[in-house]
Amino acid sequence: MQNIIIAFAKQEDAQNFKSILMRNGFEASYVCTSGAQTLSAMEDLGSGVVVCGYRLNDMIYSELAENLPSYFQMLVIASPSKMDGAILPENVTYLPTPLKKNDLISTINLMSEGVVRRRKKLKEQKRARSDEQKKLINEAKAILMSRHNMTEPEAHKYLQKCSMDSGTDLTETAEMVISLNV
Numbered sequence: 001m002q003n004i005i006i007a008f009a010k011q012e013d014a015q016n017f018k019s020i021l022m023r024n025g026f027e028a029s030y031v032c033t034s035g036a037q038t039l040s041a042m043e044d045l046g047s048g049v050v051v052c053g054y055r056l057n058d059m060i061y062s063e064l065a066e067n068l069p070s071y072f073q074m075l076v077i078a079s080p081s082k083m084d085g086a087i088l089p090e091n092v093t094y095l096p097t098p099l100k101k102n103d104l105i106s107t108i109n110l111m112s113e114g115v116v117r118r119r120k121k122l123k124e125q126k127r128a129r130s131d132e133q134k135k136l137i138n139e140a141k142a143i144l145m146s147r148h149n150m151t152e153p154e155a156h157k158y159l160q161k162c163s164m165d166s167g168t169d170l171t172e173t174a175e176m177v178i179s180l181n182v
Helices: 011-023 033-043 061-066 101-127 131-148 153-166 170-180
Strands: 004-007 030-032 050-054 073-080 092-096
Touching: 004 011, 004 033, 011 030, 011 050, 011 101, 030 033, 033 050, 033 061, 050 061, 050 101, 061 073, 061 101, 073 101, 073 131, 131 153, 131 170
Parallel strands: 004 030, 004 050, 050 073, 073 092
Antiparallel strands: none
């Protein structure tokens, strides 16, 4: 289930959108009336879609968009006159009022899928190491193996443990081992 935050200045508008989404198989994780509440909700959830109006009680959508975490998408629902000439960031989509229910539902479906794809892509990028990074890790393992009589699996496990203990990435830990033993 995708995390959805509904944020409108008027509680009544937010509840109306929540009701529409619930009738179409979505569940709103949070309903907010201010940007501060919305940002707090995003911290709690980690990823998802924010459905909001042009103006909230303490900020407008563009201020909220500036603080949007990378795993969130924003859907702004506003009148065309308010959005005329607005340049939207990559993770912000706009739907004009009056709004058709089908447009809302299909847009949220697409945005939710985009959030999931983006998370998977970033995870895969983190996992995949470049040839240079692999070379550094292998060099650090070779140092540990020759100077401390470790096997390759022991050296690798040692690097992983040091990496976790110090809160650094495996490549950085390998660089530290190399720099200490040069």
